[in-house]
Amino acid sequence: MVDSGVALYMRVSTPQQKIEMQEGMANMILQMFPASQIHRFVDEGISATKKNLRERPAIQKLMERIRLREISTVISYDRSRIARNAYEYLEIAKIFNLYNVRVIFTGENEKAFSTSLFYEAVYASTAQFEGRNIGRRTLDARKHFPPKLIGFQKVEENGGVRYVRDEPRATYIQLFFEAMSNVSTLDQMEIIFREYRTRLERSDLRLLDILKTPFYFAAAMNENQSHQLDYVESITTEELYNRVNENVRTIENAERQVKAESLSYRKIPVCGYCGHPMIVKKGDYFRRVRATYVCKNSEHKRNVIFIFEYEELLMNLLREYLQSIDIEKMKVICVNYLCEQEERESMKIKSLKQEIQKVNVEIVTCIGIRKRIDTLLKKKEENQTSLRNHEAILERLRLIKMHFSHVAKRVKFHLTSHEMQNSVIWDIADDLIRLTSVTTEEVVFELRCKTFTREDAI
Ligand SMILES: [Zn+2]
Numbered sequence: 001m002v003d004s005g006v007a008l009y010m011r012v013s014t015p016q017q018k019i020e021m022q023e024g025m026a027n028m029i030l031q032m033f034p035a036s037q038i039h040r041f042v043d044e045g046i047s048a049t050k051k052n053l054r055e056r057p058a059i060q061k062l063m064e065r066i067r068l069r070e071i072s073t074v075i076s077y078d079r080s081r082i083a084r085n086a087y088e089y090l091e092i093a094k095i096f097n098l099y100n101v102r103v104i105f106t107g108e109n110e111k112a113f114s115t116s117l118f119y120e121a122v123y124a125s126t127a128q129f130e131g132r133n134i135g136r137r138t139l140d141a142r143k144h145f146p147p148k149l150i151g152f153q154k155v156e157e158n159g160g161v162r163y164v165r166d167e168p169r170a171t172y173i174q175l176f177f178e179a180m181s182n183v184s185t186l187d188q189m190e191i192i193f194r195e196y197r198t199r200l201e202r203s204d205l206r207l208l209d210i211l212k213t214p215f216y217f218a219a220a221m222n223e224n225q226s227h228q229l230d231y232v233e234s235i236t237t238e239e240l241y242n243r244v245n246e247n248v249r250t251i252e253n254a255e256r257q258v259k260a261e262s263l264s265y266r267k268i269p270v271c272g273y274c275g276h277p278m279i280v281k282k283g284d285y286f287r288r289v290r291a292t293y294v295c296k297n298s299e300h301k302r303n304v305i306f307i308f309e310y311e312e313l314l315m316n317l318l319r320e321y322l323q324s325i326d327i328e329k330m331k332v333i334c335v336n337y338l339c340e341q342e343e344r345e346s347m348k349i350k351s352l353k354q355e356i357q358k359v360n361v362e363i364v365t366c367i368g369i370r371k372r373i374d375t376l377l378k379k380k381e382e383n384q385t386s387l388r389n390h391e392a393i394l395e396r397l398r399l400i401k402m403h404f405s406h407v408a409k410r411v412k413f414h415l416t417s418h419e420m421q422n423s424v425i426w427d428i429a430d431d432l433i434r435l436t437s438v439t440t441e442e443v444v445f446e447l448r449c450k451t452f453t454r455e456d457a458i
Helices: 019-030 057-067 086-098 117-126 130-137 140-144 169-180 186-200 204-211 238-254 307-323 327-365 370-416 422-432
Strands: 005-012 038-044 071-076 102-105 152-157 160-165 219-222 225-228 279-281 292-294 304-306 433-438 443-447
Touching: 005 019, 005 057, 019 071, 038 057, 057 071, 057 086, 086 117, 086 204, 117 186, 117 204, 117 238, 140 219, 169 186, 169 204, 169 238, 186 204, 186 238, 204 238, 292 307, 304 307, 307 422, 307 433, 307 443, 327 370, 422 433
Parallel strands: 005 038, 005 071, 071 102
Antiparallel strands: 152 160, 219 225, 279 292, 292 304, 433 443
């Protein structure tokens, strides 16, 4: 989980749809992850309604990477970016679920992804899939004369047509409307759907369609006006139909998106009692139970912290730490270090020069002893190479020292800038913090180095 990829999936179907808009919405969330973990998948110039999944290369690639378990988080604007209709969307949602992918929608009014496929069916059915809506507009004739509709039998007689109740399904649908007129939560809805899924042998999406079909109270809707159809035997009443749809709308609206919350599992803390790494307990966005870290030792199961709370503490601490860096202290320490190194290099260079001189003298006094001279020449060459290296190091040290004040100022400015993004701070968190441990009372951070911090700081 820790190192797994984050995918940003975007799709633009018309030139008017700007990729920047989709990307902009995702930025707040993306900046919580190290840049190296983020992968972009973009399908361009393709309308999801016209092309099927196979013809959208980026989403195909994304699904492939998910199957390889290389992607554990998918960020997208809304459901309609991902699929062209609710049925296709649910197929993809199943794969997200199967591979434990966290899905984050950034759209303002988009409902949070649920691991319950029933919830996803409800949300998908209300999503603004382009093709579905376009399709619906062209289906006006079908509203008055559906070729086939569950619960009805189409009877043609005397050059006309009648729709009569098809039992026992008509009664099941009648009972389905009655049951749905009393629900007030998605959970209650799910129980009823489970029952009628079996009775009517229809998927959740089809059941939702049934609830939204006025034909069942013998009417057709045109521009929010219902027209009574006298050739249809009604299965439910207009009153019941309205109440059911009001309920479904209320339930849908009650569920609000919870965004950018406990999205990252980084710097996983240890239990302050036993020292074991804590584990992530998955939260449920819908029941407002947020993800937590908890000790897996059952004796410490009450040692729990919300991940978002923990990460906020960590982030504040890191910012505070960076602010507390004492630039003067840092300058003194670094310049001292540079001087020491310079001294060492100078000594080394001096001794190398002496060495070379000694070898030169030996070579001159050894004329005639071939083997000895070869050894001395080789030694001289080695010393000369080493001398060049050390001279280069010394040169660099002097340069660094000369510009150090400037460098230090820039470091300080960069580290304490309020513009510094969270993702940048996360990237250096490992370098700065050795360990974090959690108890029910407190969170303790062990910093790796306090060399540069002011005496009075943390
Ligand atoms: Zn423990």
